[in-house]
Every structure is written in C-alpha cells, then in structure tokens.
Amino acid sequence: MADSEYTDDETEYEGPSSQAVIWDAFWTPLRMLFSKTAFRIYLNTLLFIGATLLLVGISGIAYGIFYLRFIPTVGVDRVVHLQFGDANPWGTASLDPEFVSSLPYDVAVALDMPRTPSNLEVGNFMIDLTLYSPQTSSVLPTSANSLNPISQSRRPAILTYSSPMVDVARRMARLPLYVVGWRREAETLDIPMMEKVEFARGARNLPQSLRLEIQSDGKLQIYSARVEFRARFTGLRWFMYRWKLTSFVIFSSMFWTVSMASASLTWFLLNLVLRSEPVSTDEIKDEERDIVKEESETEDISSSSGAVKIKEEPEEQGSSSLLQSYLAGDEGAIGSGLEDPEERGIQKRRSHLSGYDS
Numbered sequence: 001m002a003d004s005e006y007t008d009d010e011t012e013y014e015g016p017s018s019q020a021v022i023w024d025a026f027w028t029p030l031r032m033l034f035s036k037t038a039f040r041i042y043l044n045t046l047l048f049i050g051a052t053l054l055l056v057g058i059s060g061i062a063y064g065i066f067y068l069r070f071i072p073t074v075g076v077d078r079v080v081h082l083q084f085g086d087a088n089p090w091g092t093a094s095l096d097p098e099f100v101s102s103l104p105y106d107v108a109v110a111l112d113m114p115r116t117p118s119n120l121e122v123g124n125f126m127i128d129l130t131l132y133s134p135q136t137s138s139v140l141p142t143s144a145n146s147l148n149p150i151s152q153s154r155r156p157a158i159l160t161y162s163s164p165m166v167d168v169a170r171r172m173a174r175l176p177l178y179v180v181g182w183r184r185e186a187e188t189l190d191i192p193m194m195e196k197v198e199f200a201r202g203a204r205n206l207p208q209s210l211r212l213e214i215q216s217d218g219k220l221q222i223y224s225a226r227v228e229f230r231a232r233f234t235g236l237r238w239f240m241y242r243w244k245l246t247s248f249v250i251f252s253s254m255f256w257t258v259s260m261a262s263a264s265l266t267w268f269l270l271n272l273v274l275r276s277e278p279v280s281t282d283e284i285k286d287e288e289r290d291i292v293k294e295e296s297e298t299e300d301i302s303s304s305s306g307a308v309k310i311k312e313e314p315e316e317q318g319s320s321s322l323l324q325s326y327l328a329g330d331e332g333a334i335g336s337g338l339e340d341p342e343e344r345g346i347q348k349r350r351s352h353l354s355g356y357d358s
Helices: 002-012 018-033 036-070 117-122 164-173 175-180 236-242 244-276 281-301 303-328 341-357
Strands: 075-080 090-094 105-114 125-132 149-157 186-197 209-215 224-231
Touching (some): 075 209, 105 149, 149 186, 164 175, 236 244
Antiparallel strands (some): 105 186, 125 209
C-alpha cells in the first residue's frame, strides 16, 4: 500500500501530458491562420489584387481612347464624279471632319485614263484642286467659289510617252491578259497636288468640301478620279503609330502607375481616418472577450504544471504533522524493525520530500 501511495505522489509531479502538447501544437497555427490579424491581411491582399486587375483594364481602355483621339485617320480618299460638258471636266466631293489642325497632309489626285490616241494627242493638261471651309455655301463654278477657299493648287499632268515600236511590243506581250480581262489598256496617273499642307486651329479652318477641275485644250477621256489625303506624323504621333505595341505597354504602364499611386494614397488616408475614429463599446466588449478567452486557453495549457504546485503545500503539511506525531511517540521504536507499515510509509514520504527539495 505504501508503494502505491509513493507511485501516486510521483505522477502528481509530472508535467503536461503528451496529448495536450500535440493538441496545442496542432491548434496554434490554426489560431494564427484564423485570427483577426490574418483576416485583415487576407482582405488587404484581395483588395490589392482586385484593384490592380481593375486598373490594368482601365489603363488599357484609357490608352485605346487616347490613341483614337490623338492619332487621326492616316488616309482619307474621296472619289470625285466628274461632270463633262461644254466646259472642262469638273467635280465636287464632301469631306468628313477627319482632319486635325496643325498636322501636315500630303494631297494627291489619282486619274485613271485610257491610252487612246485622243488622250495621247492632248499632251499636257492642268489639274486644279481647291479645298473649301464649312462657311462656303456652294462649290459650283460661280463667283461664290472665291469667298472662303482654304487651299488651292494647280499642277500639270501627262500620260507616259512610249514609241510606237515599244507600244506594239508591250501590247503583244500583254495580249493574253487583255483578252482574259486581267489588264486594261489604261494608265493611272498619281499627281501630287499639295505637300505638308497644314490647317489652322478651329473647325472653320478645316476643309469640308473640295472641287476638282481638269483643264485642257482638247477633250480628255477619264475613267475615274480620286483625291487622296495622307497624314504625315511627326514626334509622338509618329512613335505611337509606328510602334503600336511598345507605345501601348509604355503608356499603359505609366497610367497604371499613376492610378495605383493615387489609389494607395487614398487607401492610406482612409485608414488614418478610420483609425482615428472612437471605438464603440461593442468592439471593446468583443476585444475583452477575446482576451479572456486567450487567457483561459493559456491557463488550460499550464494547468498540469500548476496543479503540482497547488498539491505541494497540503503534502508538506500532512508530512509535517505525521513527523510530529512520529517524534512524540515511543523513542525506543525509532529505527527498529517493529515499525508498522504506516510509519514506514511516513519515512519513505519524508525521504522523498527531502530529495525533491534538494
């Protein structure tokens, strides 16, 4: 019986059990993952990723809008339906508001003419092109045409000469194509009319209509006539037009950087404002409950070690009372073999306590 009491005393002095240690090691990382601080970090990360993706899309759309607004139409073509009669062939065409102020344009006239003997006999002829502002009420060949012209140019033109022998050889070589219909006995003349012409600022200074007139001494035969406008980009427009992908990456990144900096500054200021607001009583109570809960968990973990200290004092009091009763007893029985089992248990407990204190 004394041996069983001795073993029970030893178990009381043992530390926390292995099961409690394993359970605490399992739950500690989970508490960190699901704590308020972790949820705040998760929320900030999600907001940052969402804001980043949203601003990337907005940056791409903003660059596309800026490109369409800043880069005008490169080429503008207008077909002119010539009017034939007693006077020289002439025609008009309207122009959409596709031009940009202070941007140089090259203007050319394309004439598709057959190589007939009459056209070859005419030789040189003149092409007159006039651009009119929106204020011009009419582009007919009257005195009103001289009111508000923006730009006017007259250039000579002539069909390409070829000797009779060369002309016959060329026709014989192209005879199968002529028969099939893949080629025609015609020539297209591209006549530059204006180089680097610029229009002043303001909608009234941009061309809205044009008038084309073919001036010659003899009758000309013309298949079709077309006026071509070609923009000549310089500086930033040239870079954005020639290097579309590179300019997209650069300007979109710049817009995204500015947007992210503005959003981060706004988020930082909002955090400062929200932190400076007074905390409500409900939040204080919730924090107090969390603190109490954490303290109770720490007490549960250290309960086994605390129980040893709590049980130590009554053990010492019982041993001291037994020791006093033992000393008050018969002196002749001390250390003899006539001791009862209870006294032997007291001696073992006393030696165990003295060894533990040392």
